[in-house]
Every structure is written in structure tokens, then in C-alpha cells.
Amino acid sequence: MRIGELAHRTGVTTRALRYYEEQNLLTAERSSSGQRHYAEDAVERIRLIRQLYAAGLNSKTVAELTPDVVDGRATPQLLQRLDAERDDLDQRITDLIRTRDRLDSVIRGASANMHTGARCPRIADA
Amino acid sequence: MRIGELAHRTGVTTRALRYYEEQNLLTAERSSSGQRHYAEDAVERIRLIRQLYAAGLNSKTVAELTPDVVDGRATPQLLQRLDAERDDLDQRITDLIRTRDRLDSVIRGASANMHTGARCPRIADA
DNA sequence: CTTGCCTTTGACGTCAACGTCAACTTTTAC
DNA sequence: GTAAAAGTTGACGTTGACGTCAAAGGCAAG
Structure with a gap:
């Protein structure tokens, strides 16, 4: 799905989604023309991000707590x-x-x- | 007590105390030379203000919830x-x-x- | 092909709760 | 009396999470 749909489905603005990507909270595939494309699980990831923001964490902390491309093994x-x-x-x-x-x-x-x-x-x- | 002592006793800066006054969260007597003087109960009031800030309220809301010079009678x-x-x-x-x-x-x-x-x-x- | 909406990057604006600095006056300590 | 410490107002700076606008390119419908 493209950015507009993701925005609509999660209730955040497209600006916020680009901001999250800039802060390394979110990644996206790019089409040949450069447009962002997201998988289904992006919806849940946005919810998680919002939840952690609501808990008072800043974007740096959220990024540290949710390493999304590592291999799933937690370091000490x-x-x-x-x-x-x-x-x-x-x-x-x-x-x-x-x-x-x-x-x-x-x-x-x-x-x-x-x-x-x-x-x-x-x-x-x- | 003067502003420095109040700041020290509450753990907030003097700048913050002047800011609270500017936002009508706090009042102070003035000496003839213009210096602020606070009564004992100011300490507890600062704690209340901090507590409400910590609860996510902004200064306008805090001001509305803690009318300090009215007669103590709550309006509906x-x-x-x-x-x-x-x-x-x-x-x-x-x-x-x-x-x-x-x-x-x-x-x-x-x-x-x-x-x-x-x-x-x-x-x-x- | 064009119309209209969607998306892109880049850059500047916003807002709250103070931080910080300047220039100056008051109070305190010796 | 004099220097240091503390107080005053005024003004500009900071930070985070976006908002907003501009200029440009992409995409399905008719």
C-alpha cells in the first residue's frame, strides 16, 4: 500500500510517516519511480510507535527499543x-x-x- | 522566602518560577524594591503544579483547575x-x-x- | 493527452516550557 | 564601603514532533 492509505488506516498524517522514516522508526520499499510502498504489518508497527510515543518515549529511544531489521535475537x-x-x-x-x-x-x-x-x-x- | 530559596526547596529553577507567575499559576508579594516574597504554602503549590504538569496538563489547564485567589467555592x-x-x-x-x-x-x-x-x-x- | 489527485524532496514555521544571556539594581558578608 | 551573591525585566535561543507550503514528478480515468 502507498503512504496515503497507510496514513488513513493508522490515523496519522503522511508527514508523520515520513518523519518516522527519517528517524529510522520505519522503513519502506520504493517503487521504480521512488514512491514508498508498505506491507500489511506496517499498520501494526505504526500503532506500536504511537503507543511508545504516548508512553513518553522520544524517537531515539523508540528506535533503540524496536530494532526492526536485526535478526530477532535480543542482546543483553x-x-x-x-x-x-x-x-x-x-x-x-x-x-x-x-x-x-x-x-x-x-x-x-x-x-x-x-x-x-x-x-x-x-x-x-x- | 525569596525566589532562590523557593527554587532550591522545590527543585525547580528561578526561571521556571517566574514563568509560572507569568502563566498565572503562582502569585507573590513584592517587597518595596520589587523582589518577590513567598509564603510557606508556595512550596506545596509548586509541587501541585509540577504534579499536574507531569500528568500531561498544560499551563492554561493547570491555571483553570487551580484558581488560587477565588474564595474556595467550586463552581459547577x-x-x-x-x-x-x-x-x-x-x-x-x-x-x-x-x-x-x-x-x-x-x-x-x-x-x-x-x-x-x-x-x-x-x-x-x- | 489532459485533468486531477497522489507522491516526492526541501525548507521554513509552530508551540510549550523553559534555558541562557545581558544590563541593571538589591541584599548580604566582611 | 565594597565586593560577591542574588534579584529584576527583557529578549532571544532550544528542543521534539510534527504542520505547512512550494515546486516538481507519477498515475489511473476519460
């Missing part, structure tokens, strides 16, 4: 990187849960007081 | 905003957990195969 170094990123991610999840709980307690306090007309606890004190 | 609009942000955050947490689990399965597969010498599952297929 790669394993170590994966482990480190997993732990980072875990820490961020913990922090976000804490933040969510803090929001929850503010919301509970505020909505309870809405009816009584009492003052709400200041969000900073939650 | 504020409550609605808080609720919406909470739901956004919850969705992001869910996504991150999915990503973490995907990383986990890759790591387990890879480290198991390290010893057998077998090929690892490609990360994209996890």
Missing part, C-alpha cells in the same frame, strides 16, 4: 534498555495514579459541598 | 473541568498500563530465550 544491552524503560514507565504510572487520586478527593469534597453551600477544600490542600 | 463549571481532566487522566493511565504489560511480555520472552539461544519474538508482535 537491549534487554537492559527494555528493563530500564519499563521501570521508568512503572514509576510514571504510579505518579499518575497518585495524581488521579488527588483529583478524586478534590472532586468528592467539592461536589459534596456544592449542595450544602459550604466552602470547598482548596485543591492545593487535597 | 470548575467541577465539570475537574471531572473531565480526571477521566482523561484515567484513560491515559489505562493506556500506559497496557504499554507496560506489552513491554513486560517482550522482556519475559527475550530473557527466556537468552539462555536457550532461541530467537526472541519481535517486539512488534508482542
Whole structure:
């Protein structure tokens, strides 16, 4: 499939796809005239890339974690990187849960007081 | 306390503190010569701001969620905003957990195969 | 063959959250 | 009093992940 279809099927722009290629996150066959052609599995690869971006990784890190043309054998170094990123991610999840709980307690306090007309606890004190 | 001490105690730079003020996330008393002076609770407020930034909110949103000089009474609009942000955050947490689990399965597969010498599952297929 | 859409490369623009530097004034230490 | 340290405003620089536009070539339909 060509770039437009891949873009449409993954919900990202063609500009983003070219950017991913520039960052070595994605490769493409080229037709004789120079147009990019992608296989089916590119769709899933884009999803993976987006997922890792959403997890806060930058393109360099994503490239390091997803070597796509090596022989499928993990090096100890790669394993170590994966482990480190997993732990980072875990820490961020913990922090976000804490933040969510803090929001929850503010919301509970505020909505309870809405009816009584009492003052709400200041969000900073939650 | 002055800006340097607040910066030191919160681990952010003075530039960041001035930026927060510019974005209406933070207010400060001014001495006659124009220097900023902060009360104790500024420390906790900075932590809150950092926490919300870490949760992916931008300064405009943080400002809207933490009106600091109003009378402590939540408006229905504020409550609605808080609720919406909470739901956004919850969705992001869910996504991150999915990503973490995907990383986990890759790591387990890879480290198991390290010893057998077998090929690892490609990360994209996890 | 031409019309219209798709694709190519290249280059400049954007936006948020600050970093950095300059020029200057205040406060602190001795 | 004087030098060092800390504070002030203002302005320009940075970074990452693209957006946007220009100029040009490719491709199926009629």
C-alpha cells in the first residue's frame, strides 16, 4: 500500500510517516519511480510507535527499543534498555495514579459541598 | 522566602518560577524594591503544579483547575473541568498500563530465550 | 493527452516550557 | 564601603514532533 492509505488506516498524517522514516522508526520499499510502498504489518508497527510515543518515549529511544531489521535475537544491552524503560514507565504510572487520586478527593469534597453551600477544600490542600 | 530559596526547596529553577507567575499559576508579594516574597504554602503549590504538569496538563489547564485567589467555592463549571481532566487522566493511565504489560511480555520472552539461544519474538508482535 | 489527485524532496514555521544571556539594581558578608 | 551573591525585566535561543507550503514528478480515468 502507498503512504496515503497507510496514513488513513493508522490515523496519522503522511508527514508523520515520513518523519518516522527519517528517524529510522520505519522503513519502506520504493517503487521504480521512488514512491514508498508498505506491507500489511506496517499498520501494526505504526500503532506500536504511537503507543511508545504516548508512553513518553522520544524517537531515539523508540528506535533503540524496536530494532526492526536485526535478526530477532535480543542482546543483553537491549534487554537492559527494555528493563530500564519499563521501570521508568512503572514509576510514571504510579505518579499518575497518585495524581488521579488527588483529583478524586478534590472532586468528592467539592461536589459534596456544592449542595450544602459550604466552602470547598482548596485543591492545593487535597 | 525569596525566589532562590523557593527554587532550591522545590527543585525547580528561578526561571521556571517566574514563568509560572507569568502563566498565572503562582502569585507573590513584592517587597518595596520589587523582589518577590513567598509564603510557606508556595512550596506545596509548586509541587501541585509540577504534579499536574507531569500528568500531561498544560499551563492554561493547570491555571483553570487551580484558581488560587477565588474564595474556595467550586463552581459547577470548575467541577465539570475537574471531572473531565480526571477521566482523561484515567484513560491515559489505562493506556500506559497496557504499554507496560506489552513491554513486560517482550522482556519475559527475550530473557527466556537468552539462555536457550532461541530467537526472541519481535517486539512488534508482542 | 489532459485533468486531477497522489507522491516526492526541501525548507521554513509552530508551540510549550523553559534555558541562557545581558544590563541593571538589591541584599548580604566582611 | 565594597565586593560577591542574588534579584529584576527583557529578549532571544532550544528542543521534539510534527504542520505547512512550494515546486516538481507519477498515475489511473476519460
